[in-house]
Amino acid sequence: MKKILIDCENVGFHYGHSTVLENISLQVRAGEFWALIGPNGSGKSTLIKIILGLLKPDEGTVKLFGHSAESFKQRERIGFVSQKSNSFNSGFPATVLEVVKSGLTRKVGLFKGFSKQDEQRAVDALKIVKMDSFSTSNIGELSGGQQQRVFIARALVGDPDLLIMDEPTVGIDQKNVASFYSMLNDLNREHGIAILLVTHEIDLVTELASHVACLNRSIHFHGVQSDYRKMDDEHISSWYGHPVRRVHASKGDMDK
C-alpha cells in the first residue's frame, strides 16, 4: 500500500455562521494525481489552506505525512503553487533564478546563504519545466504561462514528494493551458511526484488525473478517474449547481 501523504478526516470549516466545508474526508497517497474540482465558492481554496496549515479546521483533523498539519515541520516535502494573480508584484526586481532559489530558503536553514550546489539545483528545476534558458530574465518580463512554470520550478527545487496547486492556470491563455497540464502529467509519471490540483476546468484535468474529488461544501464524489468518467453529466450537474457537459479530450490532444 502506498504511503498516505494527505489525510483529511471529517474536516469542517465555518466563516461566521455559514458553513464552508463539512465532513470532508480525503486521502492522497504517494504518486497519485488528484484533481479537486468544484464550482466557484465551493470551498476548494479553503480546503487547500487547511491542508497547508494556513487555516485551522473547526472540526476534524488533517495529517500531512502522518503528522498533524499544524505541527508539520518538513515543509520542503510539499511544493505549493498558487494562482498567479495572487502571488507577486510583477514589477519586482528579481531574476528567474533568484525566484527559484527562494524555494530552498527553508531547506538551507537559518543564517546560511545559498551555495553553488543550491544554484545548480535551481537550474535543474528550471530544466524540468523547460525554463532554464530564461534563468537571468526578469520574472516580470515573462508571459503568464512562463511565470507559472517558474513557480512550479520554485516548488520543485526542494525535491518535494507532493505538489499542491490552487487554480494555477488562472490568467494563462488557453493555448498554454494544455502544454502546462502536459508538463504536470510528466512530473507525475516520470518524477513520481504526487499532485493535488484544484481547478474548475473539469474537462482537461480529469483526463490527466488518476483520481478525482468533487467538492461543493462537502465531497460529492471521490475515487479513480475511470469511475468519475462513468458518471453522467446530469448527476454532476446536480451537485455542481448548474448544468455541466463534459467534453472528453484524448491524452494526445494534451501533449500537443
Added chain:
Amino acid sequence: MISALLNFEFLQNAFLSGLIIGVIAPLLGLFIVVRRLALIADALSHVALAGIAGSLYLSQSVLFFSALNPIYLGMATAVGGSLLIERLRGAYKNFEELAIPIILSAGIGFGAIFISLAKGFGSDLVGYLFGSVSAVSRQDLWVIVTIAIVVIAFIRFFYKELFALSFDKEYAKVSGINGKIIQTVFMIIVALVIGASMRIVGILLVSSLMTIPVAAAIQLAKSFKGAMLLSITIGELSVIVGLFSAYHLDIAPGGTIVITSIIILLGVLGWNKFKGKKRVGKVKGDLMHDVG
C-alpha cells in the same frame, strides 16, 4: 573641502556618518519599497520627531534629559512606533496601510505638542529637521557605526528569508518561514536606521534616502542583488555630492542629498524613456524593412 576634512573632526564625523548611511538606508529601503511600504519610513521619522522634541523639551527642566543625547529618545520612540505599526497592521488585516497614517499623525501630534510647550527650539530643531554638517559628534558617529554593523549582519544572515517574504508572503508562510519574528526585527532595525540617519539627512528627509535611490535602481536592475548594489551606489553618490554642496553653500545637507538623488532619479527615468523610444524606433524600422 578635502583639506578641511583632514583638519576638522566635525567634518570627518559628518562625512563618515554620511557614507555609512548612504549604504544602510537604501539597503533596508529596497526591502521596504518592494513590499510597497515606502511610507513606513515617513511614519517612523515623524515618531522620531516626537521623541526628539520630547527630549529637547524635557532637557529644559529635567537634569537627566539635559545630559541625554536627544537622538536616543528619538530612536526609542521610533522603535516603539515600529512595534505599534506591526500591532495595528495585525488589527486591520484588510486595511494594513491604515497603520501608517495613524502612527504618522500620532508622531506629528506629539511633536507639535512638545514644540509648543517648549515655545520652539530654534536652530537645534532645524538641525534635526533638515540635517546638519556641524552637528554630528564622535559619539553620534559611533552610534551610527554600531547600527550599521547590526543592519549589515541582519541582512547577511536573513537575506534569503527577507527575499522570500518580500517576493511572495503567502508562499513564504506555506514553506514554513517565520515571517512574524523576522518582520518585527526588520521594523525595529528600520527604526534604528531612521534614528541614525536623522543627524545627517534630517527627520523630514530621512525616508527619501531610503526610497529615492531604490526608485532609481529598480528602473535599471533586472535582479534583486543588482537592485541592491545600484541602490547603494546611488545612495552613496547622493550623500557625497550632497555633503560637498552643503558644505560649500553653507546649507542643510538633507536638502542637497535628497535633491541630488532626485536629479539621479530623473536622469534614470529620462534615460529609460530615451531607450524605450530607441527600441520602438528600431522595431518600427525592422518592420518597415520586412514589409519593404
